[in-house]
Amino acid sequence: MTNRDLIIFITLSFMWSLSFIFYRIGVPEFGSLAFASLRVVLAGLTMLVFVLIKKKNRQGIVKNWKVLTLVGLFSAAIPFILFSFSARSVNAGVLAVLNASVPMMSGFIASTFFKDRLSKKQILGLVIGVIGVVILMSENLFGEQSATSGSGLLPMGYALLACVGYAVGANITRNYLDNVSPVAITAGSLIIASVIMLPVALYEFPYGKSISLTAWVSVICIGVLSTAIALIFMNQLIKSIGPMRATSITLVIPIFAIILGYLLLGEALDTPAIIGSVVILFGTYLSLELSLKKMLKL
DSSP: OOHHHHHHHHHHHHHHHHHHHHHHHHHHHHOHHHHHHHHHHHHHHHHHHHHHHOGGGGTTTTTTHHHHHHHHIIIIIHHHHHHHHHTTTSOHHHHHHHHTTHHHHHHHHHHHHSOOOOOHHHHHHHHHHHHHHHHHTHHHHHSOOOTTSSOOHHHHHHHHHHHHHHHHHHHHHHHHOTTSOHHHHHHHHHHHHHHHHHHHHHHHSOTTSOOOHHHHHHHHHHHIIIIIIHHHHHHHHHHHHOHHHHHGGGGTHHHHHHHHHHHHHOOOOOHHHHHHHHHHHHHHHHHTTOOHHHHHOO
């Protein structure tokens, strides 16, 4: 990993962690469906610019439009909607930790449906990750739900379903879009998803309601920076350091999200959330078969 890669890695971690803050700020004013659909539309418009600038960025999009439609739905439209509903009551830090379970889910789906074999270490990581999720949700599963806990069983379920969508989209991309460039995949999937979600954005937009400047900044930033630009950075990172080490970014995002949630939104994590978060991150670390020495080696 070069110094340039390290800068991109840290920058991308920060950009993606901000997306959970943007959810918490924008969703209460726009509403879940409007916020999610606007995120997709803005990301699609941003990628349209990249497609128009360079011809190679659009190679393979028309030929693979059906598969790209599935990727756009599973990797963008559906997860964004589910996370928007979840963000109504779940803290940004908890959302980021749940998001870190995507590599575990992706490995399970790859093993179950695409015959990718998991090592014993990866299986152990999956089991530990599931235990972490149970701990994280324990207050709602086994105790009385606190009105001030910033969490809830159903909203956490939405977030986990969103992670399943991400995992499905990643496996579709890996197995059916091998000959399409990462930028073209990002552009094609987001543009198609934006076309699908545009009617939703127009229908669900809170006409007549006064939307604050902060909320507008949140939806614009999450669409342009935390979605379109961030995915371009991620594709560059995958090319430079490989998908395994690049995916380890999911372990860093919760750290930023928890800190930003505390500083910007005054969010605090209860004991089950802290313990569950640590267990989930450790499970993800094992499922990715990462090595700290290799990750930190420049």
